[in-house]
Amino acid sequence: MENKFFEGATEKIKGFISDKKGVYTFRGGIHPDAMKEETKDKPIVDIDAPQLMIFPMVQHLGAPATPIVKVGDEVKVGQKIAEASGYVSANIHSSVSGTVKEIKPSLHPNGTEVECIFIENDGRYEVVEGLKGYDYRELSPKEIVDIVREAGIVGMGGACFPTHVKLNVSDDKKIDYVIVNGAECEPYLTSDHRQMLENPKDVITGLKILMKIFGLTTGYIGIEENKPDAIEVLQNAASLDGEADIRIVTLKTKYPQGSEKQLIDAITGRKIPPGKLPADVGAIVDNVDTVASICRAVTKGRPLISRIVTVAGDCIGNPVNFRVRIGTPFNYIVEKAGGFKKEPRKVIMGGPMMGIAQISLDTPVVKGTSGLLAFGRKFAKAQEETTCLRCGKCVEICPMRLVPLEINNAYKRNDYDALMKLNVMDCIECGSCSYICQSSQRVVQNIRIAKAKIREKK
Secondary structure (H helix, E strand, C coil), rough: CCEEEEECCCCCCCCCCCCCCCEEEEECECCCCCCCCCCCCCCEECCCCCEEEEEEECCCCCCCCEEEECCEEEEEECCEEEEECCCCCCCCCCCCEEEEEEECCCCCCCCCCEEEEEEEEEECEEEECCCCCHHHHHCHHHHHHHHHHCCCCCCCCCCCEHHHHHHHCCCCCCCCCEEEEEEECCCCCCCCHHHHHHHHHHHHHHHHHHHHHCCCCCCEEEEEECHHHHHHHHHHHHHHHCCCCCEEEEECCCECCCCCHHHHHHCCCCCCCCCCCCHHHHHHEHHHHHHHHHHHHHCCCCCCCCCEEEECCCCCCCCCCEEEECEEHHHHHHHCCCCCCCCCEEEEEEECCCCEEECCCCCCCCCCCCEEEEEEEHHCCCCCCCCCCCCHHHHCCCCCCCHHHHHHHHHCCCCCCHHCCCCCCCCCCCCHHHHHHHCCCHHHHHHHHHHHHHHHCC
């Protein structure tokens, strides 16, 4: 596909031509089956919390939070129980009322052991005093960012980068675009889809709050074309708002359309150079759930204590989207979704492309838990790796324009100079190369290991 701009694009929206006029996308990418039919039309279901809740001190990129409660303390819903221990860190709040039973290392969904606060839920859900909402139009940008920081909001699409850090842009960088990521390109996941359908006002208001921070009059929401109902709902909500110019941008259904670099490319035509961030090209991107959480933090004083989780896969009894209190163990969620109808071979937190395989269901929902997927042997069977065919498919589809097969070979040779020359650190680990590989090479797995080793060497 040639890198031509759509001739009829407005001055501010210039994406690459896809197969339909006015549908924007990026170069490369793949087309896995969406597998969203099980849950996309099911309304969000609120579930209560179990007796014991687990709050890891690592629910974000950066430094772990530090507990500010001790064993025996009584806590309430929305109470801060752990404080950010550095600039790139995030506060953690209790999602239930009850008693702190233990503070000790325990298993995290990422497979490591981290310090966790265990709270016994008293079932009363008493809310902490002092939570207060504001009219965002009367707040300064700094006051809004302070509220976001205090609420412990992080990127809820999976990256978990502390949102207040993203929003605290230096004066030498001018932000031209604020974009809400409603693409939700991962197969199976529909939590963002349901958020847009059921809470469009929160999404629109959250976007307007971000626009207020950067002094913008226009904001963008990017949604893949396989969600026409969400596009219509948000277009209606935006047109009824009347206070701001909110533009709903239809994106081609393609993976990884929801990656922020690819989203910025599709909507603005701007490309992020190696080693740079979205703000360096004048753009800020936040996930749908993140933006809705910003709305609730600012207008209602509500910290981040719950999120929507898609529970699906061929082993789940009743696939569903739950609104879950953070700290809820996975085994409790599976039970509420009808249990396993057959023994799973693999359980994944997140989506099947970039999610994390779980070694235990005793681990809890964290701020970045967008999904919990359980697969049987048919879907989770690993293919035997064979010799690379050098077909070049991985190069053709790589959204970052890398050469995955050469990166993979350099990793196998332990040639770290070659890895750096091949720009391995620019890989977004989307898994497209592994998905397309006819030889079943573990390309993205090897790239992740290579990047980790490079970081250790620095």
